[in-house]
Amino acid sequence: MLYPNNSVDKLGFTEVKELIKAHCLSEMGQQMVDKIQVMNNYDLIRKFLSQANEFKNILVNDAPLPIHHFFDIKSLATKARIEGVFLSEDEFFQVQASLNTVFAVISYFNEREGQYPDLEALFEHLPIEKVILKHIDRVIDNKGKIRPNASRELMDITAGIAKAEQEARRKIDHIFKSAGSSGWTADGSLTVRDGRLCIPLLAENKRKLKGFIHDESASGQTVYMEPEEVFVLNNRIRDLEFERRREVVKILTALTDELRPYVPLLLSYHSLLTKLDFVRAKALFAIDVDGEMPVLDNDAKIKLVNARHPLLLLSFKKEHKTVVPLNVQIDEANRVIVVSGPNAGGKSVCMKTVGLLQMMTQAGLLIPAAEASEVGVFKQIFVDIGDDQSIESDLSTYSAHLSKMKNFVENANGKTLILIDEFGTGTDPQFGGPIAEAVLESLNHKKVKGIVTTHYSNLKIFASNTEGLENASMLFDNVQMKPLYMLEVGKPGSSYAFEIAQKIGLPQNVLNLARNKIGFSQKKVDTLLVDLEREKKELYDTKVAMEKQQRKVNALLEENEKLKTYYEENKRTLISEAKQEAKNIILNANKLVENTISEIKSSNADKDKTRDLREKLNVELAKNTVKQPTPKPAVDNEIKIGDWVKLNDSETTGQVMEIARDNLIIAIGDLRTVAKRNRVQKVSKKEVPKEIRRGYTNTDSMANFSPEIDVRGKRGEEAIYEIEKYLDKAIMMGFGNLKIIHGKGDGILRKLIREYMRKYKEVDRMEDEHADRGGDGITYVYLK
Structure with missing residues (x-):
């Protein structure tokens, strides 16, 4: 039981349902989301939570579930149930697509038997009647159109239409060409008017052809005529189309009659699809809010670990911010948490988070909290948030609060969760405080559980001296004067009224005047709370x-x-x-x-x-004699240009070409690499194999390598060979562009070279030289 009825709106549960609806693929699934409500049946809650959790595991960890089509086959089955009524081609296609989805889903779970027990229970004992599909497939193709061979009569009619259309087209083409050669036609081609193919004729020539005029141009200079011979053929086509329509209705009626005995089964399939769409939407929402399945307990208690408000979480995600997690425990020892602290410190968000997550859990939804969280089942959830004043009911803000308190005191019990925001406000604090304390004492005697937020000092003192009640505060950094949005259970919190007023910039004389107006005891308590909070923060x-x-x-x-x-x-x-x-x-x-x-x-x-x-x-x-290692002579470890070095993590040897601080540029064959000084060790020239040293004789020529090659006068194959060697070397040495001089001539060599260069994936683009400097006789090649 929820009291009042608008509690779902106050806590944001209605908004959560709207977000889940957005994930539904069908209207049926959305209707199920609208029916989500807070339950108190432990077994039912556990089943719904487990279904959502299993579907989430499929979406995150398993192959995609083959859900492609969701149609309202319930309305189609209801229509097919009526004698003499038939389903259309499109409606049969919807049934066909939906049944394919149903059978694919059942097959998916059969392959994973026992892995998702609560989802498998959705179609337990549901028969698979593929004969329905066979009946539909015989008549309807996979595009939702009736098959031309659905009956012998339909085949004949379809063939007759095709033949007549072919003859009509041939006839009108012949007449159009003849009229065109005689100069009777207007500019343009054959056109359709009133669904008929017509010839555009000049108005003065309209009597030179026999036929039916369907339309004329805006100027009246062109008329659109259907020749007489074609008119007869088109009428024949129309008659055949009427015959075809009658045959299609006959076929669809017969198919609907075959489908009628399976209507109850179709309704069962519809129910399965609706439930799957519903559970899928819940699982997708859980992924959005990092939802997990908490430990469900049949007792009325709550233990939330790293819990976050789902709507706040989604809002912060868009802004790339994070929500401070909430940790709170409500049980028999600490039944009611009295939360105090500064304004805008997060008291209400804390209370709403607990209330909304409790509602979500009892509605079978996964919650954004750690899996170690434990959530019990409450028979009643009573909420007092906002003023709820009403002109019609003649209720002021405080009267509305008192009306709710009356209901709370009369109907609450040990299975009730209460959520009261700004307890006791709305009237004179001198009287509102004691009344709130009395109500809280009465509720505590009834063993209710919940969260109450307040600024009243008498409620903080009452909570600290009463069994079953526990003070808690929202932490506040009184150095930087900003809330930390962290709940600290065990002590009350200061409202930081003077500190916040000072930060905002209220004049000092006004603040001093205010301090003198509050009682000494109150001032002492508030100062003590501030000091305690500071010490607590330091600890x-x-x-x-x-x-x-x-x-x-x-x-x-x-x-x-x-x-x-x-x-x-x-x-x-x-x-x-x-x-x-x-x-x-x-x-x-x-x-x-x-x-x-x-x-x-x-x-x-x-x-x-x-x-x-x-x-x-x-x-x-x-x-069997151990040889003592002979000490190596001291090696000069200082590395200079021209020295030979070996990489520590391999046997690769190279020659130092350049030194840039701690980096060495090393030539290894035709390649160059950069290595840190501490990743190489100096070696003597004798230790370098002769074949490697010989490979470095061209080091100077590599340094003087010019990215330009002239292949003028060479045959195609010879030029390509030279360019290939030249390009490979340029790529290894890291050049960004090349210049190939091939001359103009007939452009054959230029075309051959460019076609060859396009085969290299390292080539980005090619361009001609400037017209004043050789034009298309020179190609610039730009490398990636």
Whole structure:
């Protein structure tokens, strides 16, 4: 239950529905959006939320759902139900297209059985009667036109019309040419008048031909005549067209009769298409507002994490701004949040965000909040926003507020969500404050839940001393004098009335006068709140900085622990491998020594044999001896033009051509590259292979390369060959344009060269030289 009825407008729910409607493909879907309402059935809400969430997952993560056509087949099925009535070609096409969409959608979900259970439930037990499509396809083609072979009679009539039209055209063409050669026709060609093909004749010649005059020009000098022979043929065509129309009606009537038994099934298909369009629109809106499915709870409670007002979010997106997220929790411990703080600080937006997101959730819509958010189900939502004064009902602003409070107190319970903006305003604060406090106390006894915004100090004090009520404030930067739009639960907030007035520029004497007029206690409380807020802000900033620093420390500790573990594991592995290798060396050495002694003994200490065995032993010993690296001589690391260098991350070697601060321009073959000084190492010329050094003999000639080539007097193939080598070199060296001198002659060489150059994707455009400097005898080639 919503009270009052205009709560949906006050909280922006009506505007949300309009935005969803804009995503609908059909009028039926829009009608379903109009019927969206706040529900309190837990199972129904969960199902609608899950359907929207599943469709959102399809749109974001899966292949597109094959939804192409949405037509109102309900009205067509209702029409087909009446005996003697038939559907038109276009109406059958709408049924045909809609059924193709239905069957494609069902096939899509069948391929993903079990992946989207709540969407699959939309067409559960729905039979697939493709025989309906077969009946329609036999008569209607995929463009929505009746097939020429829909019946034998239609084929004959269509052939007769084509033949008669051909004969009529041939006849009138013949007469037109004959009249034209006699000089009877006016300027122009055959023209259509009253749906008939006519010959334009000069008015003075109209009696020289037999026929029917359909029209004349504005000046009266030209008449438009249908020759007598053609007139008879056209009448025959018209008769055949009437026959064709009658045959088409007969065919469509028979097809409608075949469709009639399937009317109940067509209505079921219509229902599926409407629901799909409806859920699709909800999912698209959810994507627009970054909507997620919260955890739904059957209890009356709210826990919003990083929640944002959807309408504010869309508005800020257009301006490339971000919305400050809201975090709020309403449960049995903190049933009513009393929000205070400065004007324009975001109190009302905070309350409206909670109310609108609650409405959206209970209407089955995804909300712009983190998935960790928990949203309960309330039986009643009571809203008091705005003055709602009424001349007709003789209600003032305060009377309207009191009327609502009366209804709240009488009907609220533990399953009620209340949202009251500027509680107690509209009358003398001396009396409005106590009345508001009494109403709040009564509502608290009824265990209601909700949010109340206020500036009244007595309500802030009451909330701080009453179980079930919790103070909260919208943070304010009292140094820069601007709101932060962040909700801080646990303490009331100052209205910052004097601070804001001072910033706006109210005269100091007026401010001093105002300060003297407020009570000492009130002044002390407000000053205390300002100081508390300042200290809270400082603590918050310090906390954020400490958390950031702690995260860095934790990351470093974690990385250090990983490295320590890695080193320990590798240390054990290396020691184990070294021990095993040493063991193997010793075993092999023992075997070798034993074998050597044995062979020496068996050979009776033959000198040659002994020498061979000793050499063999020394070879094996050398294999297992670790060679100590010989220290390399000191290398001059200063790099100069002409030095040879090697890139650190590859074996590529090149010669330094230029030095620009920390950048080196290096020639590598015919190419040039730029590298940072710390990414190369200097090498001696001896370390560079001879074939690479030979490749740099033309370095000077590359530096002197001129982007101009003269191919005058050369044969086509020879010229193309020269230009090809020249162009490749120019591209590698990064030249922007080239000049090719080919001469004028007959223009054959020029044409051949330009056609060849167009094959290069690096060529942007070609132009002739200025007429005074060679004209089309020279081509300028501009490279990309």
